[in-house]
Amino acid sequence: MPRDDGLPPGTLVLLILRVLSTQPLHGYAIAQRIAQLSESALSVEEGSLYPALQKLLLKGWVKASSTTSDTGRAVRQYRLTPAGRKQLDIEHARYTATSRGIALVLDLA
Amino acid sequence: MMSFIAEFLRRIWYLFNRQRFEQELADEIAEHRARMPDVRRFGNELQVRERSRAVWGWNWLDTLIGDARIALRSLLRIRSVTFTALLSLIVGLTLVASTGAVVRAYSAGALPYPEPEQLHHVMYAPPGPWEPGGMSQMPWASLGDIVTHAIGASSARRMLPDNASEPVRLLRVDTGFVRGLGVRAPVGRELRDLDFANDGEAVAMLGHALWQRRFGGDTSIVGRIVRVASEEGDVVELVRIVGVLPDGFYHGRDSRDTIDLLSPLRTATRAYMVRFAHGVDPVQAEVRLSAAARTVGTNIPADWTGIRLESAHARYTEGIRPVLQSVSLASAGVLLVVVLNIAVLVMLRALRKEQEFAVRTALGASRFRLSRIIGIETALLVGVACLVSLIISRAVLSTLAPVVATQLGRPAPRGVDSVGLNDGVIVQTLIIAAVITMALGIAPLLIATRARVAAALQGNRSSTTSPAFRRARVVLLVGEVAGSLALLIGCATMVRSAFNIATIDRGFDAGDIVTARLAYPGSVFADAPSRTAYHRRLTNDAAAQRMSLAFASWPPYADAADQVIEADNGATTRAGTINASDRYFELFHIPILHGRAFNQDDRIGSTPVVVLSATLAQRLWPAGDVLGRRIRMIDVAARDSVPSAWHTVTGVVGDVRQSFADNQQADVYRSYAQYPPDRFATLYVRAEQPGIDAARQLPELVRRVEPRVTVGLIRNLRDSDRESSQTRFLTTLLSVFAITSVTLAVIGIGTVTAYTVQQRAREIAIRQALGAQAGAIVQLFVLNGAFILAAGVVLGLLLSMSGMRLLASRLYGIDVHDAPTWTVATLSLLLLGLASTWWPARRASREQNIRALTSE
Numbered sequence: 001m002p003r004d005d006g007l008p009p010g011t012l013v014l015l016i017l018r019v020l021s022t023q024p025l026h027g028y029a030i031a032q033r034i035a036q037l038s039e040s041a042l043s044v045e046e047g048s049l050y051p052a053l054q055k056l057l058l059k060g061w062v063k064a065s066s067t068t069s070d071t072g073r074a075v076r077q078y079r080l081t082p083a084g085r086k087q088l089d090i091e092h093a094r095y096t097a098t099s100r101g102i103a104l105v106l107d108l109a
Numbered sequence: 110m111m112s113f114i115a116e117f118l119r120r121i122w123y124l125f126n127r128q129r130f131e132q133e134l135a136d137e138i139a140e141h142r143a144r145m146p147d148v149r150r151f152g153n154e155l156q157v158r159e160r161s162r163a164v165w166g167w168n169w170l171d172t173l174i175g176d177a178r179i180a181l182r183s184l185l186r187i188r189s190v191t192f193t194a195l196l197s198l199i200v201g202l203t204l205v206a207s208t209g210a211v212v213r214a215y216s217a218g219a220l221p222y223p224e225p226e227q228l229h230h231v232m233y234a235p236p237g238p239w240e241p242g243g244m245s246q247m248p249w250a251s252l253g254d255i256v257t258h259a260i261g262a263s264s265a266r267r268m269l270p271d272n273a274s275e276p277v278r279l280l281r282v283d284t285g286f287v288r289g290l291g292v293r294a295p296v297g298r299e300l301r302d303l304d305f306a307n308d309g310e311a312v313a314m315l316g317h318a319l320w321q322r323r324f325g326g327d328t329s330i331v332g333r334i335v336r337v338a339s340e341e342g343d344v345v346e347l348v349r350i351v352g353v354l355p356d357g358f359y360h361g362r363d364s365r366d367t368i369d370l371l372s373p374l375r376t377a378t379r380a381y382m383v384r385f386a387h388g389v390d391p392v393q394a395e396v397r398l399s400a401a402a403r404t405v406g407t408n409i410p411a412d413w414t415g416i417r418l419e420s421a422h423a424r425y426t427e428g429i430r431p432v433l434q435s436v437s438l439a440s441a442g443v444l445l446v447v448v449l450n451i452a453v454l455v456m457l458r459a460l461r462k463e464q465e466f467a468v469r470t471a472l473g474a475s476r477f478r479l480s481r482i483i484g485i486e487t488a489l490l491v492g493v494a495c496l497v498s499l500i501i502s503r504a505v506l507s508t509l510a511p512v513v514a515t516q517l518g519r520p521a522p523r524g525v526d527s528v529g530l531n532d533g534v535i536v537q538t539l540i541i542a543a544v545i546t547m548a549l550g551i552a553p554l555l556i557a558t559r560a561r562v563a564a565a566l567q568g569n570r571s572s573t574t575s576p577a578f579r580r581a582r583v584v585l586l587v588g589e590v591a592g593s594l595a596l597l598i599g600c601a602t603m604v605r606s607a608f609n610i611a612t613i614d615r616g617f618d619a620g621d622i623v624t625a626r627l628a629y630p631g632s633v634f635a636d637a638p639s640r641t642a643y644h645r646r647l648t649n650d651a652a653a654q655r656m657s658l659a660f661a662s663w664p665p666y667a668d669a670a671d672q673v674i675e676a677d678n679g680a681t682t683r684a685g686t687i688n689a690s691d692r693y694f695e696l697f698h699i700p701i702l703h704g705r706a707f708n709q710d711d712r713i714g715s716t717p718v719v720v721l722s723a724t725l726a727q728r729l730w731p732a733g734d735v736l737g738r739r740i741r742m743i744d745v746a747a748r749d750s751v752p753s754a755w756h757t758v759t760g761v762v763g764d765v766r767q768s769f770a771d772n773q774q775a776d777v778y779r780s781y782a783q784y785p786p787d788r789f790a791t792l793y794v795r796a797e798q799p800g801i802d803a804a805r806q807l808p809e810l811v812r813r814v815e816p817r818v819t820v821g822l823i824r825n826l827r828d829s830d831r832e833s834s835q836t837r838f839l840t841t842l843l844s845v846f847a848i849t850s851v852t853l854a855v856i857g858i859g860t861v862t863a864y865t866v867q868q869r870a871r872e873i874a875i876r877q878a879l880g881a882q883a884g885a886i887v888q889l890f891v892l893n894g895a896f897i898l899a900a901g902v903v904l905g906l907l908l909s910m911s912g913m914r915l916l917a918s919r920l921y922g923i924d925v926h927d928a929p930t931w932t933v934a935t936l937s938l939l940l941l942g943l944a945s946t947w948w949p950a951r952r953a954s955r956e957q958n959i960r961a962l963t964s965e
Contacts, residue, residue, distance in 0.1 A: 031141075054134075055164050058116060
């Protein structure tokens with residue numbers, strides 16, 4: 001049974017794009033960064049993270065380059081592409097609109 | 110759109126770098142797990158990797174490869190059946206691909222003109238009778254609604270004095286030729302309207318072969334002026350070369366008749382071909398053209414039958430068509446037998462695999478998955494067979510293409526090399542293979558989807574041994590037997606016909622005779638006596654070199670032109686007329702029955718003499734007093750023909766069949782010395798001593814006697830015998846087809862019996878235990894096989910009755926429905942079929958089947 005990661009559905013891609021917009025990161029670091037920035041409110045499930053990263057690669061929103069981690073292992077580091085940056089803006093705007101709508105409904109109710 | 114393409118390209122990129130990507134992902138996950146304080150929270154690593162891989166969309170490929178592995182293993186498990194099926198398919202597809210390549214090469218589309226189906230030859234009169242005059246004035250403009258182009262040409266021989274002395278073929282053509290046949294110039298330009306003006310410069314297009322041969326393919330020839338001389342060399346014309354004709358462009362009935370020079374014809378000529386507008390009915394066009402011809406025609410014969418049209422393709426393939434049709438039909442028949450045979454084998458395989466299907470179903474494999482595995486299995490089988498057969502066909506065709514052209518008597522319209530494995534043939538074979546795959550997949554699919562787990566696992570009778578499946582098997586086998594019998598009857602009839610042709614006494618012996626054509630430039634021999642003297646000198650010189658040499662106006666293997674013969678007793682008949690030199694009868698071993706052959710006393714000015722064939726002599730003077738009697742000839746093909754002078758009969762010779770179907774054995778031989786040809790002569794030569802190569806020595810012999818005479822078309826006389834060679838060719842092919850299909854049918858029946866015997870082992874054991882004799886058990890199976898054979902034979906005989914009509918034109922001395930041949934073919938198949946049933950049944954009856962009872 002998948003654990004509860006606290007992520008609203010469809011926001012994983014947005015969060016990955018957002019954390020990669022400041023610096024290139026590898027998979028584990030992305031998960032850590034999201035947890036850290038959300039003050040542990042969100043935790044990315046690994047079962048979703050890696051397929052999501054493959055999707056971003058397929059869409060051309062991120063690029064992977066090989067690098068060596070602190071532990072000496074070869075790992076892939078993901079970097080945002082210009083297309084990814086554009087996508088981030090789109091996803092961000094879409095999320096803002098959605099959450100504003102939800103907030104409005106909740107406030108009125 | 111762009112992002113879609115980019116995404117697609119990334120998917121492809123991933124496919125080709127899959128291993129690296131997956132390794133990187135594995136490393137990344139390993140790093141992730143190493144850093145996690147509690148690695149158990151990561152979950153199922155394999156599942157994470159699987160889901161990540163799935164994003165790239167290639168999982169179906171993995172499944173497919175997996176299924177292909179299962180299919181391959183399953184094919185290899187029952188090797189004997191797989192191997193037999195594969196071999197049958199390879200044989201069938203190779204036959205179809207090879208014959209398909211030949212048929213396509215001779216198809217209408219292969220003519221090297223645009224929209225060749227619109228081209229029709231115009232025949233102003235049937236061969237023989239004379240044609241109306243004035244046909245060059247046909248009012249083509251008023252026929253514009255049906256004829257878009259009237260095509261006219263006139264051929265002549267010329268010399269290129271600045272180059273080698275070999276004569277070249279000049280074709281003068283009208284504008285209709287250039288436009289109607291779509292003449293194009295790969296180098297330089299085509300002939301234009303201005304070139305046809307009476308005061309225009311003398312221009313010509315150069316034939317591709319001549320351009321390569323004489324000018325080394327040099328493009329700078331365009332614009333240059335070449336000297337073109339008449340054959341005598343007395344008239345020289347300066348001609349500017351404006352372009353080069355496409356490779357293989359020809360004119361006439363044989364693609365070897367290439368054109369060396371194509372120049373504008375500036376006078377009106379009779380059109381020999383027309384290009385129709387779209388949708389024109391040739392029959393109605395004949396009526397319109399005939400009516401138009403009557404308005405301009407002069408000297409129209411009273412019994413003129415009007416203009417006849419023949420499509421350009423039909424004219425090209427005349428005489429070849431029945432061979433091609435028979436071969437196509439036979440190869441389709443073999444393929445059908447092959448497919449039926451494999452269908453039976455595949456069905457048996459599927460039955461044997463019923464348990465496997467049941468296990469897989471029990472383990473959770475969906476019906477769809479099973480169907481896919483079966484589909485892949487069939488596709489693998491057909492695919493491998495298709496690939497192998499294409500490779501074999503390629504090799505076969507590259508070796509046999511020249512043989513096919515020789516056997517059919519004429520190369521394909523686009524040349525000998527066009528009989529090959531081109532794209533069209535490959536696509537056709539692939540389509541056939543795909544259809545076979547689908548057809549073959551049906552039976553196992555039904556079995557897989559109907560497999561009942563429990564019944565199959567318990568080894569009980571299951572759905573697949575139901576009457577429906579047994580009936581299907583019987584129907585397939587009956588079809589196989591029927592197809593094989595039809596092919597066997599066709600083949601046996603052809604073999605007998607070929608035997609008749611081979612053994613028929615033609616009345617002459619063409620063995621080792623070489624024929625050639627001599628061309629006399631006009632200035633070489635001043636008059637007829639000098640030509641005759643030359644013939645004698647050549648004959649004597651050949652004799653000195655131990656070679657017999659003779660001249661004649663008409664070669665064997667072609668029916669000589671008929672003339673009306675009138676005898677001095679008033680009797681008339683028709684007979685072929687041949688001019689023959691002194692040693693003609695000796696050379697061809699035609700026996701002189703009475704009187705003498707021609708000799709040196711027969712010359713221009715002496716009494717005209719003739720030698721008659723025995724049949725003609727008998728017909729004109731039944732009493733037999735022939736020698737010294739006189740005849741005269743009336744040429745039926747010439748207009749205003751008047752009877753010739755009276756000729757005295759000096760001898761009677763044996764009858765000769767010019768072609769094997771020649772029933773007109775009345776022939777008149779005139780003295781070659783009294784009718785010497787003007788420009789060309791055909792000679793025949795045979796070496797009289799072993800070790801002498803007449804074909805090789807002939808050019809030197811001719812050159813030594815008179816260097817200005819050119820010798821060409823040197824070939825073995827037997828090669829002219831097209832009818833026999835076509836028949837032999839067809840017989841050989843049909844034999845291959847028939848043997849293949851009969852072998853397959855016998856294998857099919859044998860395999861099914863063996864399988865049935867195996868299935869019924871328990872029953873046999875019980876019968877044996879109850880005291881049944883071996884004979885009774887054998888009888889059980891043989892009766893079953895006999896039923897299939899009988900049904901197949903009935904169907905096969907019906908098939909033969911309709912199919913054999915195609916062969917009728919190729920048969921000699923045997924009826925299409927020749928009872929003994931049909932009986933022998935049918936009995937042979939029946940015996941072979943019964944033997945193939947009897948063998949496995951007998952083996953089973955001798956074995957101790959008691960084990961079958963104790964096996965459980």
